[in-house]
Amino acid sequence: MVMNEQKHGDIDIVALSGRFVMADAxxxxxxxxxxxxxxxxxxxxxxxQVSFIDSSACAVLISAFKAMQLKPGRLVLVxxxxxxxxxxxxxxxxxFEILPARPAALEAFGAP
Amino acid sequence: MDAIILADRKGQExxxxxxxxxxxxxxxxxxxxxxxxxxxxxxxGLRQAHxxxxxxxxxxxxxxxxxxxWGMRLTYSTSRxxxxxxxVLAGLQNPPSVPFLILRGxxxxxxxxxxxxxxxxxxxxxxxxxxxxxxxxxxxxxxxxRHAAFDNLGWVETRQxxxxxxxxxxxxxxxxxxxxHQANLDAAAGRISLLLPGLQTALGMTQxxxxxxYPQNVKQGVALIGAxxxxxxxVEFNGEVVIGDNVIIDRRASIENTVILPHSYIGELVELxxxxxxxxxxxxxxxxxxxxxxxxxxLADLTVSPINKGLGEVYNRLAGLVLLLLxxxxxxxxxxxxxxxxxxxxxxxxxLRGNKIKLDDFGLPQRAEFTAWAxxxxxxxxxxxxxxxAVVGGDLRLVGALPVTVEAALQRTxxxxxxxxxxxxxxxxxxxxxxxxxxxxxxxxxSDSFYWANFSIRHxxxxxxxxxxxxxxxxxxxx
Numbered sequence: 001m002v003m004n005e006q007k008h009g010d011i012d013i014v015a016l017s018g019r020f021v022m023a024d025a026x027x028x029x030x031x032x033x034x035x036x037x038x039x040x041x042x043x044x045x046x047x048x049q050v051s052f053i054d055s056s057a058c059a060v061l062i063s064a065f066k067a068m069q070l071k072p073g074r075l076v077l078v079x080x081x082x083x084x085x086x087x088x089x090x091x092x093x094x095x096f097e098i099l100p101a102r103p104a105a106l107e108a109f110g111a112p
Numbered sequence: 113m114d115a116i117i118l119a120d121r122k123g124q125e126x127x128x129x130x131x132x133x134x135x136x137x138x139x140x141x142x143x144x145x146x147x148x149x150x151x152x153x154x155x156x157g158l159r160q161a162h163x164x165x166x167x168x169x170x171x172x173x174x175x176x177x178x179x180x181x182w183g184m185r186l187t188y189s190t191s192r193x194x195x196x197x198x199x200v201l202a203g204l205q206n207p208p209s210v211p212f213l214i215l216r217g218x219x220x221x222x223x224x225x226x227x228x229x230x231x232x233x234x235x236x237x238x239x240x241x242x243x244x245x246x247x248x249x250x251x252x253x254x255x256x257x258r259h260a261a262f263d264n265l266g267w268v269e270t271r272q273x274x275x276x277x278x279x280x281x282x283x284x285x286x287x288x289x290x291x292x293h294q295a296n297l298d299a300a301a302g303r304i305s306l307l308l309p310g311l312q313t314a315l316g317m318t319q320x321x322x323x324x325x326y327p328q329n330v331k332q333g334v335a336l337i338g339a340x341x342x343x344x345x346x347v348e349f350n351g352e353v354v355i356g357d358n359v360i361i362d363r364r365a366s367i368e369n370t371v372i373l374p375h376s377y378i379g380e381l382v383e384l385x386x387x388x389x390x391x392x393x394x395x396x397x398x399x400x401x402x403x404x405x406x407x408x409x410x411l412a413d414l415t416v417s418p419i420n421k422g423l424g425e426v427y428n429r430l431a432g433l434v435l436l437l438l439x440x441x442x443x444x445x446x447x448x449x450x451x452x453x454x455x456x457x458x459x460x461x462x463x464l465r466g467n468k469i470k471l472d473d474f475g476l477p478q479r480a481e482f483t484a485w486a487x488x489x490x491x492x493x494x495x496x497x498x499x500x501x502a503v504v505g506g507d508l509r510l511v512g513a514l515p516v517t518v519e520a521a522l523q524r525t526x527x528x529x530x531x532x533x534x535x536x537x538x539x540x541x542x543x544x545x546x547x548x549x550x551x552x553x554x555x556x557x558x559s560d561s562f563y564w565a566n567f568s569i570r571h572x573x574x575x576x577x578x579x580x581x582x583x584x585x586x587x588x589x590x591x
Contacts, residue, residue: 022546025555055542055562059555066554090561091528093190094167100205108202 001050003028010040011109013102017049022056032064041073044105047083058092065095076105113229114208115153115161118200118250119146119172119217121267122193125287128393128402129373134168135218135286137175139356139373141299142309142320142338144175145286149217150182151307156225160185162208163217164200166193167527197262210257216250216265220295222305223249223281237275241265244281281305293388293397296371297352300336308336320357338374358414377412391415425467431510432503432539439500446487446494454488459498461485464515466507467536479537481518482507493588496539503539511572512538513560514547524557532557535564540579 001018012035020028035043045061047053061077068075077098079087087093099105123130129138136146143151146163153161161184165172169190179186191200197214201207208214213229223244228251232240238256241264242249250265252274261272282304284295298304300318310320314327320339328345329335335349338357346364353367356374361367366383373390388395391413394403405411450458466482482505485498502508508515515537524530538544543559563571582588 055558056547056555058558058561059552062554062558063552088169088190089565090558091167091531093169094192094527097192099203104202108199 001028003031005031005035008106009111011042011044011106011111012039013044013046015046015049018051020047020050020053020057022054025056025060028057029060029063032060033067036064036067036071036073039073041068041071042109043068043073043075044078044102044109045075046078046102046105048078048080048102050080050083053083053086058087058090061092061096074109076108078102078105113158114212115158116201116204116208116212116214117146117149117153117161117163117217118197118214118265118267119149120164120166120191120193120195120200121218122167123218126289126292128395129289129292129388129390134165134172136165136172137168138286138292140220140286140292141296141306141336141354142356143306145220146172146176146217147182148220148306149215150176150179150184152221152225153213154182154184156229158213158225159183160187162187162189162204162206164189164191166190194267196266196268201257201262207257211253211255214252214254214262214265216267218267219250219283219285220299220304220306221249221251221281221283223279223283225251227279228277229253231277231279235275235277240275240277243276243278244283246278247283249279249281249283289388289395289400290397293371293386296354297369300334300354301352309339310337360414375414377408377414379408379410379412382410425506428509429504429506432500432505432508435510436500436504439497442494442497446489446491446497449489449491449494450487453490457488459485460488463517465518465521465537466502466515467509467512468507480507484515491589493583499539507537509536509538511540511575512536513541513563514538514543514556520553528561529557532560532564535560535567540575542575545575545578545582 001016001020001024004015006013006015014032014035065075077096078101079098099108119136121135123135126135137144140148163186165188173188176186189204221244228242232253238259239261240253242251252265261274264272264274284291284304286292286295295304299306299308308318310318312318314330316330316334317325317327319325319337322339323337323341325337325341325343326345329343329347329349331348331350333349333351335353337355338359340357341355341359343361344363347361348366351369354371356372358375359372361378362380364381365378368385370384370387372378376389376391386396386398388397389411392405392411394405394411462484463481464484465479468480470478470480482502484502486495487497489495499508503510513532513535521533524533542563543556547556547559
């Protein structure tokens, strides 16, 4: 899995691609925690190019969601159809704010 | 013209009816709430709609599918529930092309959509909202995605200035059990004009296909009876009564101003007034009492077969017995190690939630606790050996989710957390085999969610093979 970090104004963007599975979970968990701790409470996790996620990856997303709630801040997910299907299957769509593409996610934060 | 149907109410205000289903699928006068909206769209000549649902999204998709039954083309997306319409529209993969109709599918209304469209199309404004007899009809024609006052259609209503057209009709918001009850009676009596299923077979009586009912059942008033119902000739209806599909009503039952939801049994001599009945639940709308009746001679849920353990449990217990026999050499080893390592306190115990069902003090079925024993030895595979006894006893399945304490289960309050709870607890499973014991709780929970979401017997066999392989791994013998 490849992880890229970008910034758009005060919005942190983490773009993931490939398979997001148990082996990647500790590294992504650490990076997201650091970004949430140091950031402005605005985070987009872009998984548009992710081809598969497993339960450990979902657990990482939940950890990030909980950390963002404590901060408090806002976490927006951008999902590929495969990721979206797995998120819906496990009812996680009831807690995550999910948008179809990165521009829509940035717009949700009021970015131009 | 595109139509967007917002049907993402969480339905807290209609508990306990929405405990196991969602508002769009609640039966109202013989059809589901959402079906009434789809029929109104078909009447108005619309043939495609995008439905926004949550939770129970899969159940809605299963019930309505691609919409062929209504001559429509339906697509779906999910929201987090009760999101503002502008947020929902921003999240759509394929935004609708203007002009489009946006309306709620988790309320019912009887006004004509085509009359509204005909009038609204003459106004040159970003959005035109419908009111039926002065009430917000939760319907809007939108010409401008950026400037229409969508949030007037949100379940959490906001009031934004918007062009409006007032037409004749009625709206039922279904925002309380009392309102849901009244909407059913209003539909049966024709005060809310909906397309009702069934044929009028006697004065005041409309009945669905294959139902057994008698003209003398209606003493006074109107009765709307669903399909596949069986009523004894001595049953008496007074006032307005709505009976769902697959309902059985026994001798001399007396029913007045009541809504009986599908798959319910009403016992002999039972009297019901101003109530909603769903299975064995009785909801009195006049005083707000909600009762769970455990005496199946009075009310019963026909979808639940009592004490049906099924063959699955027998096979599991037999498999547990075989595993116990196969593991006998390990028991000897465990005994020896315990004597060497912890002769004073050889065993420890923990109360965990198993798979057996018992009724709690309120008559509600709950999963019973069982005592899970463990050997106090350093070898992981020997430590949990006594749990094989829980499989033989029927508390655990051979393969299933990680068993947890009742306290841990009570902390699972969100829908996604409770999803894993539907999985039976097991001795072996993906969480027990692959997730480290010190992993965060949400990782274990998600592993169990994935197990249950992708459940199949084939996968269970695969976990058994993995467990057999793990038995010869270093991890099983050295912690």
